Amino acid sequence: MTKPCVICVAITGSLPVKANNPAVPITVSEQIESTQEAFEAGATIVHAHVRNDDETPSSDPEKFARLREGIEKHCPGMIIQFSTGGRSGAGRSRGAMLALAPDMASLAVGSNNFPARVYENPPDLVDWLAAEMRTRGVKPEIEAFDLSHIHQAVAMRRDGRLRGPLYVQFVMGVRNAMPVDRDVFDYYVRTMERLAPDSEWCAAGIGAHQFTLNEWCVAGGGHART
Amino acid sequence: MTKPCVICVAITGSLPVKANNPAVPITVSEQIESTQEAFEAGATIVHAHVRNDDETPSSDPEKFARLREGIEKHCPGMIIQFSTGGRSGAGRSRGAMLALAPDMASLAVGSNNFPARVYENPPDLVDWLAAEMRTRGVKPEIEAFDLSHIHQAVAMRRDGRLRGPLYVQFVMGVRNAMPVDRDVFDYYVRTMERLAPDSEWCAAGIGAHQFTLNEWCVAGGGHART
Ligand SMILES: [Zn+2]
Ligand SMILES: [Zn+2]
Ligand SMILES: [Zn+2]
Numbered sequence: 001m002t003k004p005c006v007i008c009v010a011i012t013g014s015l016p017v018k019a020n021n022p023a024v025p026i027t028v029s030e031q032i033e034s035t036q037e038a039f040e041a042g043a044t045i046v047h048a049h050v051r052n053d054d055e056t057p058s059s060d061p062e063k064f065a066r067l068r069e070g071i072e073k074h075c076p077g078m079i080i081q082f083s084t085g086g087r088s089g090a091g092r093s094r095g096a097m098l099a100l101a102p103d104m105a106s107l108a109v110g111s112n113n114f115p116a117r118v119y120e121n122p123p124d125l126v127d128w129l130a131a132e133m134r135t136r137g138v139k140p141e142i143e144a145f146d147l148s149h150i151h152q153a154v155a156m157r158r159d160g161r162l163r164g165p166l167y168v169q170f171v172m173g174v175r176n177a178m179p180v181d182r183d184v185f186d187y188y189v190r191t192m193e194r195l196a197p198d199s200e201w202c203a204a205g206i207g208a209h210q211f212t213l214n215e216w217c218v219a220g221g222g223h224a225r226t
Numbered sequence: 227m228t229k230p231c232v233i234c235v236a237i238t239g240s241l242p243v244k245a246n247n248p249a250v251p252i253t254v255s256e257q258i259e260s261t262q263e264a265f266e267a268g269a270t271i272v273h274a275h276v277r278n279d280d281e282t283p284s285s286d287p288e289k290f291a292r293l294r295e296g297i298e299k300h301c302p303g304m305i306i307q308f309s310t311g312g313r314s315g316a317g318r319s320r321g322a323m324l325a326l327a328p329d330m331a332s333l334a335v336g337s338n339n340f341p342a343r344v345y346e347n348p349p350d351l352v353d354w355l356a357a358e359m360r361t362r363g364v365k366p367e368i369e370a371f372d373l374s375h376i377h378q379a380v381a382m383r384r385d386g387r388l389r390g391p392l393y394v395q396f397v398m399g400v401r402n403a404m405p406v407d408r409d410v411f412d413y414y415v416r417t418m419e420r421l422a423p424d425s426e427w428c429a430a431g432i433g434a435h436q437f438t439l440n441e442w443c444v445a446g447g448g449h450a451r452t
């Protein structure tokens with residue numbers, strides 16, 4: 001049976017800025033502080049993006065290194081997941097922080113539309129990121145923005161590009177990608193049971209959608225992302 | 227209840243060349259000839275790509291116009307569907323032949339991976355192609371390369387970007403996109419029944435996969451693509 005994921009926390013995301021929400025942690029020290037609050041509230045995984053000084057997304061390994069150092073110090077035992085998402089850079093720069101060998105890193109295995117553009121994850125970049133993670137012992141969290149992404153992760157595990165068991169996050173509620181739909185959520189879970197029965201999964205939504213998805217996760221026997 | 231599609235024929239596709247298969251019709255007159263054969267064998271819709279003289283995909287409206295003229299002459303009553311697929315051009319040039327107001331045209335509403343690249347259908351281009359089709363009375367065939375593309379078509383119909391009833395083609399068996407999977411096929415059909423019960427659907431596979439999909443279509447109460 002697949003296992004729904006433990007409680008994980010996305011402290012920043014790549015898009016919100018202080019002008020929208022003054023509580024969004026932007027600097028590395030603000031991020032460490034809000035991770036610690038989540039850790040003390042029971043979160044066991046932190047999904048981390050870093051930002052430039054102008055609040056734009058960054059993939060600077062030096063910032064990721066300082067973030068990890070702070071989290072290791074203030075949140076002992078917390079699992080650290082670095083984002084390799086495409087908002088923070090292009091091409092292989094997206095994986096520059098993998099050299100730091102974090103516990104986990106996010107991995108998109110397909111492409112899809114975002115609200116105003118294509119989220120581009122070309123096959124050769126996906127394979128390169130997966131190989132970097134394999135080489136450095138980094139556990140990927142597969143970001144499933146659509147059904148075929150689950151199938152692709154299963155195919156990549158079958159041919160050795162990914163190590164098992166898989167860890168998959170269903171991402172729902174992004175405009176022009178998969179909406180928040182309970183029937184699809186249930187079908188995702190059934191697909192995991194069918195194709196990757198030893199795997200773990202969790203679900204991420206945008207903003208208020210996260211509360212809905214957390215309810216479905218708990219109904220599915222699991223825990224939640226905050 | 228949704229209705230599986232009538233028999234349609236894809237005479238060329240955008241990729242095969244004579245070096246792979248000498249029977250592939252490349253010139254407009256070869257394409258008219260093979261459409262006529264399919265028409266006489268019972269096909270009611272032709273899905274048409276055109277080619278440059280060097281066999282590369284083209285979106286030249288002049289070639290599409292000559293193709294239609296020949297099909298109208300030799301296959302009276304056959305429904306003509308022009309491809310707006312991304313292999314034949316970039317940006318709005320993909321929709322240049324819509325000015326000819328064909329009966330139907332293919333419309334991708336999301337992005338996904340192809341064997342060696344991203345199949346890019348950015349939201350603004352999708353909306354522009356859909357608006358061109360609406361304005362000119364062209365019926366779109368939605369190319370669903372993934373589950374979210376069905377949801378996106380339903381959302382576009384809901385807000386008026388697409389006119390109903392929808393006509394959706396499930397595309398399976400393209401590497402790095404959705405594999406040929408019976409459980410997914412059945413879920414696609416259930417999703418159509420749930421979200422677009424007045425719609426029609428059909429299924430397209432690559433090469434030998436088409437035979438498998440035709441069997442599933444017929445088992446689902448429908449007809450086949452050849
Ligand atoms: Zn993220
Ligand atoms: Zn998670
Ligand atoms: Zn086509």
Ligand SMILES: [Zn+2]
Nearest residue numbers: 231234395428
């Ligand atoms: Zn069809």
